[in-house]
Amino acid sequence: MAGAPTPNSPTASIPAVSSLVQQLQQTRDLAAAVLDSVSFSLLSEADAMAVLGTVEDLGRRVDAARVASAADIAVRSRSILGHESLAHKNGASSGTDLITRLTRISFREANRRVRLSDNVLPRMAGTSVLPPFYPAVADALAAGDLGVDAAENIVTALDRVAARVAPDDLGMAERTLVAHATGAVTEETLGLPGEGFAFPADLVRGMAGQWQAHLDPDGTAPTEPVAQARSTVGFGLFRDGLYPLRGGVTPELRGIMNGIFDTYLSAHAAPAFPTEEEQARMDAGELIPGAEAAALSDDRNGGEKRADILRGVLEAATRDAGTPSMGGAAPTVMIHVNQSDLVADRGVGWIDGVEAPISLTSVTQAICAGGFQQIVCGPNDEVLTLSTERRFFNRSQRRAIAARDGGCIIPGCTVPAAWCEVHHVIPWSRDGRTAIENGVLLCWYHHHSIDTSGWEIRMARGKPEVRAPLCFDPGRRWRAAGNNRAGSGLRSRQARPAPD
Numbered sequence: 449m450a451g452a453p454t455p456n457s458p459t460a461s462i463p464a465v466s467s468l469v470q471q472l473q474q475t476r477d478l479a480a481a482v483l484d485s486v487s488f489s490l491l492s493e494a495d496a497m498a499v500l501g502t503v504e505d506l507g508r509r510v511d512a513a514r515v516a517s518a519a520d521i522a523v524r525s526r527s528i529l530g531h532e533s534l535a536h537k538n539g540a541s542s543g544t545d546l547i548t549r550l551t552r553i554s555f556r557e558a559n560r561r562v563r564l565s566d567n568v569l570p571r572m573a574g575t576s577v578l579p580p581f582y583p584a585v586a587d588a589l590a591a592g593d594l595g596v597d598a599a600e601n602i603v604t605a606l607d608r609v610a611a612r613v614a615p616d617d618l619g620m621a622e623r624t625l626v627a628h629a630t631g632a633v634t635e636e637t638l639g640l641p642g643e644g645f646a647f648p649a650d651l652v653r654g655m656a657g658q659w660q661a662h663l664d665p666d667g668t669a670p671t672e673p674v675a676q677a678r679s680t681v682g683f684g685l686f687r688d689g690l691y692p693l694r695g696g697v698t699p700e701l702r703g704i705m706n707g708i709f710d711t712y713l714s715a716h717a718a719p720a721f722p723t724e725e726e727q728a729r730m731d732a733g734e735l736i737p738g739a740e741a742a743a744l745s746d747d748r749n750g751g752e753k754r755a756d757i758l759r760g761v762l763e764a765a766t767r768d769a770g771t772p773s774m775g776g777a778a779p780t781v782m783i784h785v786n787q788s789d790l791v792a793d794r795g796v797g798w799i800d801g802v803e804a805p806i807s808l809t810s811v812t813q814a815i816c817a818g819g820f821q822q823i824v825c826g827p828n829d830e831v832l833t834l835s836t837e838r839r840f841f842n843r844s845q846r847r848a849i850a851a852r853d854g855g856c857i858i859p860g861c862t863v864p865a866a867w868c869e870v871h872h873v874i875p876w877s878r879d880g881r882t883a884i885e886n887g888v889l890l891c892w893y894h895h896h897s898i899d900t901s902g903w904e905i906r907m908a909r910g911k912p913e914v915r916a917p918l919c920f921d922p923g924r925r926w927r928a929a930g931n932n933r934a935g936s937g938l939r940s941r942q943a944r945p946a947p948d
Contacts, residue, residue, distance in 0.1 A: 479506065483503075486499065504595075505592055506592075507595075508589075508592040508593070508594070508595050508596075509592035511589075511595065511596045512589045512590050512592060512596075514561060514596075515561045515564055515565050515568070515569075515589070515596065516565065516569060516590075518547050518551075518558060518561040518562055518565065519561070519562060519565030519566075519569050521534065521543055521546060521547050521550070522543035522544070522547070522562045522565070523543075524543070525540070525542060525543030525546055526543070527542070534546065543562070544558045544559055544562065547561075547562075560600070561596075564596065564599060564600055564603065566581075567580065567581045567582050567585070567603045567607070568580050568581075568582055568585050568586040568589055568599065568603070569586065581610075582602070582603055582606070582622055584619070584622045584623045584626045585599050585602055585603060585622060585626055588626050588629070588630050588632075593630040593632075594626060594629055594630055595629075595649060597649040598629040598649040598652045599629075601649055601652050601653040601656050602622065602625045602626065602629070602652065602656050604656075605653070605656030605657055605659065605660045606618060606621060606622060606625075606656065606659070606660070608660060608664075609660050609663050609664040612664050613663045613664060617663055618663070620636055621659040621662075621663060623636050624636040624637060624659070625652060625655060625656055625659060628645075628646075628647050628651075628652060628655055629646065629647060629649070629652045630646055631644055631645055631646030632644075680695040680696060681693065681694075681695040682694045682695050756891070756892055756893045757863075757867075759892050760863055760866075760867030760868070760891060760892060761867065783797045783798070783806070783811055784797060784798045785797040785798070785811050796811075797810065797811035809896065809899075810896070841870040841882055841887055845870075845882075845883070845884050845887065846870055848884050849870055849884055849887050849888065849889060850865035850866075850868075850889060852884075852911065852930055853865065853868075853888060853889040853912065853929070853930040854889075854930060855868060855889060855891075856868050856889055856890050856891040856894055857888050857889055857890065857905070857912050857914060857929035857930050858890065858891075858894045858903060858914065858929075859914065859916070859927075859929070861891055861894060863891035865889055867891060867892075868889040868890060868891050868895075869889070869890055869891075869892060869895050870887045870888070870889060870890075871887065871888050871889070871890045871895050871898065871905075872886055872887060873886050873887070873888055873905050873906065873907055873912070874886055884910075885907055885910050886907065888905060888907075888912045888929075888930075901917065902916075902917030902918065902919075903915070903916065903917060905929075906926065908926070911928065911929075911930060912928075912929045912930055913926045913927060913928055913929055914926070914927060914929045915927070
């Protein structure tokens, strides 16, 4: 019959392809119907865990097909094909663009699948078909035993050293990592700790990093100083009231940061018993057991506490005499605010070089701790006068206050003196004097929240006293604050009259 396709013609496979698509659609509809019938909250504990594992098994098989399918579209859309490119025929700029249009996934996810496919799918070399770069990963991925995230972790780590490692060693590392990720027992894992246990993708990434270091312990020598990883930090665009931090740190810097963070985050993690002096104060009613720990029951999560610790470290660096100066002065944050807004307690402030505003609370806190200069402008915003700098708490005053207080005076707070700000007990806005007897050390968090947290501060005989919020101390008694290690709390306590 004229026009009928021959067995070798391109259209001969159309019925088979249509049948394949129909089978996939039927499978999809069947899976959707089964999943729709599941009431997850009504499952028993055993069934809930079994369902989770089964759904994940199904997802891994689908993910493997997603990688292979995306790779096929990318190959058909190569720019070298010109007008015959599948992307060009469908009005897309590239294979990735076409994939995102067909699947509605992100560009990042499309590129991720294509990059992975380059390492786990057979390769064409002329008319020959070569095996994948990572055959063990490819087999486990196709079988649904290995997830895309674990496969990506293995391939990414090994790819960094593949050019400098013997093929047999690279293959052994690959097979070992795949066995750890799937729970298979192989010649490489026989007798090793965790034999036959399937590790999560995050742990596989760590194992892959260890193999990377084992296979190539010298890194990229002799060009290591140029190619080795370097810490980097930058800022993203302002959004939702925050500037996102972007970058990464080397293991050494991560260790330094962890040491600082862990020291102050875990200061109260270990159980502690009262000293003889503390027991005497409790017996005299001067110390409430647990008040120090309760003082730390703020609403900050771990990340927010780490940010405040980092703030303290950086602010301490600006006050250090060894910090390089800029323009003849120590690093200084310049905040601009309209005086009428300051008097009316409304509006916002602005920092040089930062387009986002800061709250008036932060402005008044900065003035309290750092001082200000008054600028008088004319009707055309021209500067008419500039006052001399009214600096609060000079270096000598700060040293004296630090020696007296020892750190943040709020009970239970472990922030050291070097990280603290000096707070006016009688506010500067109410003509509070900038004097040692009117200044106390507060960490940034307690300084920022002192007007709303319920804590109260007063000076008595030249030393600070604090009164806790009602929820911590129903008696609302004033109690001595500060931590002068050279002082004799016992002797001063004996000199006081006995409590009523």
